[in-house]
Amino acid sequence: MYRKIVLGLAACLALSACGQKSDPQGAAAPSSSAQIAGAGASFPAPLYAKWAETQKAETGVALNYQSIGSGGGIKQIKAKTVAFGATDKPLKPEELQAEGLAQFPTVIGGVVPIVNLPDLQPGQLKLTGPLLADIFLGTIKKWNDPALLALNPGVKLPNLPITVVHRSDGSGTSFLFTSYLTAVAPKWASVGASDAVKWPTGQGGKGNDGVSGYVKQTTGAIGYVEYAYAKQNGLPHASLQNAAGQYVNPTAESFSAAAAGADWSKAPGFYLLLIDQKDPAAWPITGATFILMHKAQADAATGKTVLSFFDRAFSTGDAAASELAYVPLPAALKAQVRASWSAIVGPDGKPVFTPTAQ
Amino acid sequence: MTTVAAPRLSRRISEGLFLTFCWVATGIAILALAAILWSLLSQGIGGLDLNIFTKSTPAPGSEGGLLNAILGSLMMCVVAMIGAVFIGVLAGTWLSEYARDSHYGKVVRFLNDVLLSAPSILVGLFVYTILVAPLKGFSGLAGSVALALLAAPVITRTTEDVLRLQPIALREASVALGAPVWRTILTVIWKAAQGGMLTGALLAFARISGETAPLLFTALNNQFLSLDLTKPTANLPVVIFNFALSAYDDWRRLAWAGALLIAATVLTVTIVARIIAREPRRS
């Protein structure tokens, strides 16, 4: 009778031993089976899925990207559980250095304020950065506030309380939005810029969906969502005053303008937020999303697969990006990103991937 | 006269109130179920076509289905349930048959209740810490372990509860006939309690079949079809979670279809199991 137990125990041990033995293989396996795992920011996930689907059909490479949040992406690449991480919140050059990480942008997006007021056309409501900050600080409480009326002559603003809706989950969207408010409104310094902050007022919705859900259900609500989300769902946005003093609407052109105006060459690790750019056509709350990889790749083939994936995506994936309401990188920036890849090397010290001249 | 009539009247009133309450309570539950099912059906049925079962999760704008997620979920749930039933039934049996009032039994019973209440996200984190991080990779097996940890306490709890309700006479009769205790438990007690134990297993399955949080940091998810449980594995809850909150209509349709699929699976499993068990109790 004890034999059975002993047998069972032995079987358990054998099983766990197998488990132990198999994982070094498991860790190295991506190269052989051409299955690569990446994880991080939720904002670019639909686009990466699109690119992955296209390339799976073309080259057979199965690049599996999963959205677990920017913070998750940063943590997982540090823990080396994935081949690459993705984040909407770029890591500072010092941190990249300390962790031995390389960082590069892949695509551009932005944040759009959305409002729910009766009879309001999209873009009809004009806002400035400081006013937006006052609203989210709770100092402007009603839609017929004199400051709002003065900025919007001819717009029927009702005597309605303003309900502020923000993201409840930590998110790159909040990071970009609060970074913008910090940049343009000194008063916002009391709250600060982060992917999760202590909101002075309002309700928190989970994800873009939660925010837009609350805004849709509450007359007099204002919230903010990703551009791609606002565009796909036709949410009524407000137009914003940019650094050049122009009131602009969120469009692919205004995002491109923000990206094109920036000087990326002086930004080590591409650490650059595209907030409040000088270009007169630029949308003020713009940002890129980034990929994180270890500079020293333990397995050259894995690194090569990832980089050739993004190389191909840069060459052939712009149409897909625009279709899904993302803004492709300007050509000059793509060239800079490709050049930066020489820093990602295999165990032999040689770059794992050299893009063919485009 | 009045002293007799008054209690009778109050008895009738309390009886009436009680019966009404039971009817109303059931009505409310059925209404809530109907409302939720209606949302599920009206939103999910549109996305339910053959592609769901033949194609993997698509990128927005492409044609696709949920094949990878269905298979992945199925594999992980089966592995998890095997482990959880094994642990849960044995642990519940120990609590009921061997440990009734021992101190250790009380401790295990109590801590099992605590484990029941563990937020699934914490169980996921725990498995991430002990399996995913040290092994440097997400895997379907890690997901199964997390799910098993969530299911086992439910099974333990219900197994113990139904076993304890089996009359002592049943045990005595069996032992008196010469059966050793283990046979008594296996062939008499378990058999008598199988309906309740099945309910426990079904509750556990229902609980894990829709869990997102513990899988996010263990099984991750997979855009493509993969039958390798040592790799990131696609699963319905995470797919539903990602797609439901996305900006794209075709993804949201798939999310609702997936949710409908989980609910339908739980329903089918429940019904089939009930038919197989064919409760011989009073009808």
Added chain:
Amino acid sequence: MTAAADVPSPTPTAPSRSAFGAAFDKGFEILCFSAATFLLAALGGIVVSLAIGGWPAFQTFGLNFFVSAEWDPVQEIYGAAGAVTGTLVTASLALLFALPLAFGIAIFLVELCPPLLRRPIGTAVELLAGIPSIVYGMWGLFVFAPWFAKHVQMPIMMSAEPGTLWEKITTGVPNGAGILSASIILAIMILPFIAATMRELLLTIPAQVRESAYGLGSTTFEVVRKVSIPYVRTGAIGAIMLGLGRALGETMAVTFIIGNAHGFPTSIFASGSTIASTIANEFAEATERLHAASLIALGLVLFLITFVVLALARLLIGRQANL
């Protein structure tokens, strides 16, 4: 470990008939014992890993972590009190709503239901348990909240006299998201757990016991109160624990509908947060060491709460019913 040796066996230990049978008896007991111990070890592992992960938060904030409702990721000040209150309030409200309903359903299914409907209704209730929690969340946000705002919240808020306590505890944004909505969704979610287990328990009452009570002229109410409830009391506590446990730890559904504001909830319609929703909201993005540690510490606090709640329940109701 040593406890295993002196575990008194409640089953009458018959003199062993065959050497194999008796020997396997011990083996089977050890197997069962190991399974129970495994569960214990799993819980121990979770608690230890939480304690290690959350240690920096306890170290930094000390007792303040439990008393303060301040939650500010930018200044890196974290306190658990707001989330703890939200968790306790929503879970208790949910149990308050769900328990009588679940009990009514179980009684209905066992005592009142026409036999033809018994199976469909029983299955329907169990089906409620099989709906993924994210669906409850989405249904809560897109279907329930607007309905609730229009037909419950608005009338209550409009009828409240200004300046009264009632007005104070019913202020909020009229969009259906908040503490009360979260509690109701939670109640719907835990209902089937309690009802299904309770029904199973009621079915185990021997027919002759109930029938003799009926035979003495008892009404259904009296049979339930005097015979059924005492008979299943122990198991019923288990069923309630199942439900309460799920209410305390439920994550996704609550996150969608509670409004997610840190700090103490001020009214039943106000936004709040629970421990689980806070973790779900922020863990994925928590890159600062102290932020992540505070979230893990919150998880440990949730374990402590469960611990205390369950211990209290034991003390109050007792578990002495030895059948």
